[in-house]
Amino acid sequence: MALGFIKKVFTFGKDKPTGSAPAEQDAPASDEAPQQAAEEQAVADTTSEDVVEALSPDEHEGGRPGAADHNEAPELPSDADAAIASEESDAIPPAEEEELTGLAEHNLPKGFALGTTAPEEVPDKPIQKLSWFQRLRAGLLRTSSQLTGQITALFTKRKLDDDALQDLEDLLIQADLGVETAMRITDTLSSERYGKDVTGEDVSHIMASEITKVLKPVARPLQLDLSHKPHVILVVGVNGTGKTTTIGKLAAKLSGSGLKVMLAAGDTFRAAAIEQLKIWADRTGSTFIGTKLGADAAGLAYEAFEKAKAEKSDVLIIDTAGRLQNKTELMAELEKIVRVLGKLDPDAPHTVLQTLDATTGQNAMAQVEIFRNIAGVNGLVMTKLDGTARGGILVAIAAKHKLPVYFIGVGEGIDDLEPFEADDFAKAIAGLGG
Numbered sequence: 001m002a003l004g005f006i007k008k009v010f011t012f013g014k015d016k017p018t019g020s021a022p023a024e025q026d027a028p029a030s031d032e033a034p035q036q037a038a039e040e041q042a043v044a045d046t047t048s049e050d051v052v053e054a055l056s057p058d059e060h061e062g063g064r065p066g067a068a069d070h071n072e073a074p075e076l077p078s079d080a081d082a083a084i085a086s087e088e089s090d091a092i093p094p095a096e097e098e099e100l101t102g103l104a105e106h107n108l109p110k111g112f113a114l115g116t117t118a119p120e121e122v123p124d125k126p127i128q129k130l131s132w133f134q135r136l137r138a139g140l141l142r143t144s145s146q147l148t149g150q151i152t153a154l155f156t157k158r159k160l161d162d163d164a165l166q167d168l169e170d171l172l173i174q175a176d177l178g179v180e181t182a183m184r185i186t187d188t189l190s191s192e193r194y195g196k197d198v199t200g201e202d203v204s205h206i207m208a209s210e211i212t213k214v215l216k217p218v219a220r221p222l223q224l225d226l227s228h229k230p231h232v233i234l235v236v237g238v239n240g241t242g243k244t245t246t247i248g249k250l251a252a253k254l255s256g257s258g259l260k261v262m263l264a265a266g267d268t269f270r271a272a273a274i275e276q277l278k279i280w281a282d283r284t285g286s287t288f289i290g291t292k293l294g295a296d297a298a299g300l301a302y303e304a305f306e307k308a309k310a311e312k313s314d315v316l317i318i319d320t321a322g323r324l325q326n327k328t329e330l331m332a333e334l335e336k337i338v339r340v341l342g343k344l345d346p347d348a349p350h351t352v353l354q355t356l357d358a359t360t361g362q363n364a365m366a367q368v369e370i371f372r373n374i375a376g377v378n379g380l381v382m383t384k385l386d387g388t389a390r391g392g393i394l395v396a397i398a399a400k401h402k403l404p405v406y407f408i409g410v411g412e413g414i415d416d417l418e419p420f421e422a423d424d425f426a427k428a429i430a431g432l433g434g
Contacts, residue, residue: 135410135411135416136385136408136410136424136425136428138410140385140391140425140428140429144428144429144430144431145431146175147171147172147175147392147429147430147431148200148204148430148431150171151168151171151200151203151204151207152199152200153200154167154168154171154200155198155199155200155202155203156200158197158198159195159196159197159198160189160190160193160194160195160196160197160198161194161195164198165186165189165190168185168186168189168203169182169183169185169186172185172186172207175390175392176361176362176390176392176393176395176396177211177392177395177396177429178392178393178395178396178399178400180214180396180399180400181210181211181214181395181396181399184210184213184214185203185206185207185210185211188206188209188210189202189203189206192206204430204431204432205430205432207426207429207430208426208427208429208430208432209426211395211422211425211426211429211430212422212423212426214395214398214399215394215395215398215405215420215422215425215426216422217398217402218398218402218403218404218405218420218422219404219405219419219420219421219422220404220405220406221406221419222351222379222404222406222407224314224315224350225347225350226314228345229308229309229312229313229314230262230305230308230309230313230314230315230316231314231315231316231350231351232305232315232316232318232341232345232348232349232350232351233250233315233316233317233318233349233350233351233352233353234318234320234337234338234341234349234351234352234353234375235247235317235318235319235320235353235354235355236320236334236352236353236354236355236371236375236377237322237354237355237356237367237371238322238357238367239322240322240357241322241355241356241357241383241384242355242357242383242384242409243267243319243320243322243355244267244273244276244277244280244319245276245280245383245409245412246353246355246381246383246407246409246417247263247277247280247317247319248263248276248277248279248280248283248284248414249409249414249416249417250317250407250417251263251280251281251284251286251317252283252284252414253417254314254315255284255285255286256284259314259315260287260311260312260313260314260315261284261285261286261287261313261314261315261316261317262286262287262288262289262304262307262308262311262313262315262316262317263277263280263281263286263287263288263289263317263319264289264290264300264301264304264316264317264318264319265277265278265288265289265290265291265300265319266297266300266301266304266318266319266320266321266337267297267319267320267321267322268291268292268293268294268295268296268297268300268321269293269294269321270293270321270322271293273319273321274290274293277290277319278290283414287307287308287311287313289303289304289307291303297320297321297333297336297337298333298336298337298339298340299340301318301337301340301341302340302341302344304316304318305341305344305345305348306344318337318349320334320337331370331374334374334375335374335375338352338375338376349376351378351379352375352376352377352378352379353377353379353380353381353406354367354368354371354372354375354377354379354380354381355380355381355382355383356368356380356381356382356383356393356394356397357383357384358382358383358384358385358390358391358393358394359384359390360390360393361390361393362393364393364394364397365393365396365397365400368380368397368401368403369401372401372403377403378403378404379403379404379405379406380394380397380403380404380405380406381405381406381407381408381409381417382394382405382407382408382409382420383408383409384409385408385409385410391425391428391429392429394425395429405420406419406420407419407420408420408425
């Protein structure tokens with residue numbers, strides 16, 4: 001009886017074998033009865049799951065040892081075994097998986113890659129790209145955090161009086177906002193809150209409002225006159241302000257809208273600049289024209305204009321060598337480029353863009369004055385608005401020169417150049433949300 005119970009446990013969940021059991025597996029002899037009683041008690045205290053787990057691999061998967069020798073029907077796999085087998089059969093071979101991974105990487109946004117992270121290591125939430133305002137605010141963090149922190153400390157438990165207004169004006173000038181803008185902010189604050197308790201947040205809102213008033217008139221789109229072609233854009237600026245990169249980003253925007261663009265490598269003093277511009281031309285589907293290192297930049301400008309006109313290009317963008325504004329001979333060469341273009345078209349260059357490095361602070365003001373006199377700058381692009389930026393200088397330049405600010409850049413990516421928005425810029429400097 002006990003042996004029969006054990007057999008039932010051992011064959012739980014399995015098909016009953018056909019045919020009779022071998023004689024050697026019958027009940028034990030009578031002299032083993034005491035041992036049999038003990039085993040029967042042990043089996044009674046054991047669950048079927050415990051017994052199954054205790055089986056050897058051969059016994060677990062094949063039933064009784066030697067079952068195949070007795071022509072027993074083969075066992076069908078359990079549901080779990082079938083599921084595992086199905087998953088294994090559907091698995092992608094390693095070679096094919098590597099190939100698919102490589103293909104998928106080409107379709108991912110810049111800054112992302114398809115990895116082989118284990119499921120438990122995958123982030124719970126997908127990584128979200130920062131909005132343009134978030135990137136702008138991060139770029140102006142140095143200016144805004146320092147300024148707002150000082151303002152908050154200045155007006156903690158303090159009424160607005162003459163001394164407080166003078167201290168605030170000093171802080172705003174130190175932040176490169178300029179004397180004119182600083183006085184606008186303090187005058188408005190005085191007329192509204194003089195003699196009253198003022199918080200740092202109150203000052204920040206008034207500051208953002210006044211900065212917006214200064215920047216609104218200069219926040220304009222870059223107008224292209226396509227009634228005659230090509231529209232010539234000459235890009236100037238000192239060394240390291242991001243001229244070539246800005247040209248590439250502008251070309252991407254223009255060619256992406258269906259315009260035919262030509263890029264001219266007028267920086268003939270740096271081989272790297274020529275190669276960099278050629279890469280941008282290939283990347284944006286623009287026509288490229290260059291010359292040998294050390295060649296006459298004005299001669300290249302002449303050749304580029306003639307070629308662009310013959311090919312009916314919509315826009316011709318000419319790069320120039322980085323020049324320090326205090327080097328008279330280099331600035332004279334820039335004057336020559338402007339004169340040559342003027343002979344080909346009295347209105348050319350139609351747009352003279354100057355790139356300004358946002359990290360240079362007050363030196364940018366002097367750069368604008370010199371380049372405006374030499375090359376006739378009629379528009380600005382501020383670059384490198386990252387965590388080290390001193391973006392307040394743009395407000396001072398706008399207040400003094402009234403030059404249009406067409407674009408601002410916050411990185412090296414092709415989509416990191418955006419039209420200038422006065423309200424967003426003002427809020428970012430004041431440390432306010434969008």
